[in-house]
Amino acid sequence: MKKIFEYLPELEGDESEYIGRIIEDMPEEEAKMFSNIYRSRRKDPILLLVLALIGLFGVAGIHRFFVGHIGMGILYLLTCGLCFIGTIVDMINYKNFAFEYNRKIAQDLLKDFN
Known part of the structure; x- marks a missing residue:
């Protein structure tokens, strides 16, 4: 678990535990490489919250597009974030x-490393 604080100190809670379990058995170089690639591909929860807030007052669904949920993004666009309820729920569960x-990103990366 020490490796996670060394390589990815910005992670919190469940994400920190999950990634910590993934890299704890990896060799040093592989753990560093995994951490660097993961850091570049992961989405920051605060950024998703900000995008959902922008969606609440502007273009609904941009946070969905940002994480690759294109269908839901279009639905949110056409329904004003499912009448704002979907956007508010996403803001609570950001x-x-x-x-x-x-x-999902970590699992895809892990496949590449094995």
């Missing part, structure tokens, strides 16, 4: 929303 995306 950490889980970001972790879901980041977990």
Whole structure:
């Protein structure tokens, strides 16, 4: 678990635990490489919250486009964020929303490393 604080100090909570478990058994060089690639591809939860706020007062669904949910992004655009309810729910669950995306990124990276 020490490696995670050394390589990715910006991670918090569930994401930190999840990535820590992935890199704890990796050799030093592989863990560094994984951490650098993961850092460049992950989405920051605060950025998703800001994008959802912009969607609430402007273009609804941009946070969905940002994480690759194109269909939901279009639906949010056409329905004003499902009458603002979907956008508000996403704002409340922004950490889980970001972790879901980041977990998928980590799994894809792990496939590349194995």
